[in-house]
Amino acid sequence: GQQVMQIPQYQHVQEGEDFTTYCNSSTTLSNIQWYKQRPGGHPVFLIQLVKSGEVKKQKRLTFQFGEAKKNSSLHITATQTTDVGTYFCAGHRDDKIIFGKGTRLHILP
Amino acid sequence: DTAVSQTPKYLVTQMGNDKSIKCEQNLGHDTMYWYKQDSKKFLKIMFSYNNKELIINETVPNRFSPKSPDKAHLNLHINSLELGDSAVYFCASSQDWTGGLNTEAFFGQGTRLTVV
Numbered sequence: 001g002q003q004v005m006q007i008p009q010y011q012h013v014q015e016g017e018d019f020t021t022y023c024n025s026s027t028t029l030s031n032i033q034w035y036k037q038r039p040g041g042h043p044v045f046l047i048q049l050v051k052s053g054e055v056k057k058q059k060r061l062t063f064q065f066g067e068a069k070k071n072s073s074l075h076i077t078a079t080q081t082t083d084v085g086t087y088f089c090a091g092h093r094d095d096k097i098i099f100g101k102g103t104r105l106h107i108l109p
Numbered sequence: 110d111t112a113v114s115q116t117p118k119y120l121v122t123q124m125g126n127d128k129s130i131k132c133e134q135n136l137g138h139d140t141m142y143w144y145k146q147d148s149k150k151f152l153k154i155m156f157s158y159n160n161k162e163l164i165i166n167e168t169v170p171n172r173f174s175p176k177s178p179d180k181a182h183l184n185l186h187i188n189s190l191e192l193g194d195s196a197v198y199f200c201a202s203s204q205d206w207t208g209g210l211n212t213e214a215f216f217g218q219g220t221r222l223t224v225v
Contacts, residue, residue, distance in 0.1 A: 035214075048213060
């Protein structure tokens with residue numbers, strides 16, 4: 001069946017360091033979304049990528065969608081304590097929505 | 110005003126009981142979802158309704174039955190609760206169904222269900 005693999009599962013970084021999480025789909029996606037969930041909170045939409053090779057930026061966050069529309073990444077530059085949480089990708093294809101298992105980001109002060 | 114609201118926030122109940130979780134969205138969206146997040150924080154879609162019609166019905170026990178009285182509401186009824194049903198259940202809504210451009214999902218605050 002269709003899968004969306006997300007790595008790493010956990011990441012501990014020193015405050016100020018960069019962070020990247022990756023998602024890989026076994027099949028071509030129509031679009032991919034990224035969500036952030038703070039500890040004890042609910043997922044909050046960050047961005048949607050639709051086009052092959054698309055790159056979008058939100059302040060310190062950079063999102064990429066691969067040329068084959070099978071993989072995506074989220075990169076955070078110079079992490080801050082407010083970046084703590086779990087980052088999920090969600091791949092859309094036909095009538096399927098599949099979430100990656102998330103990357104839990106922990107910031108060391 | 111809360112865009113997607115679900116009640117209750119916490120639910121503790123005994124095995125074998127029947128319980129319901131309610132969800133309402135005031136965003137005028139056409140699509141609503143139920144997700145289950147287990148103790149490992151894995152998010153998995155359970156059901157999706159588009160304009161009150163069932164679109165997605167993932168492999169979940171038939172003890173779980175969604176009901177959509179109108180497109181602003183999607184309730185989840187669970188019969189004969191089991192220990193393994195303990196999880197956080199999230200309701201969500203989006204303007205469009207998957208494949209459309211406006212599929213950004215707005216999530217409710219979650220209902221933490223504990224079966225004892």
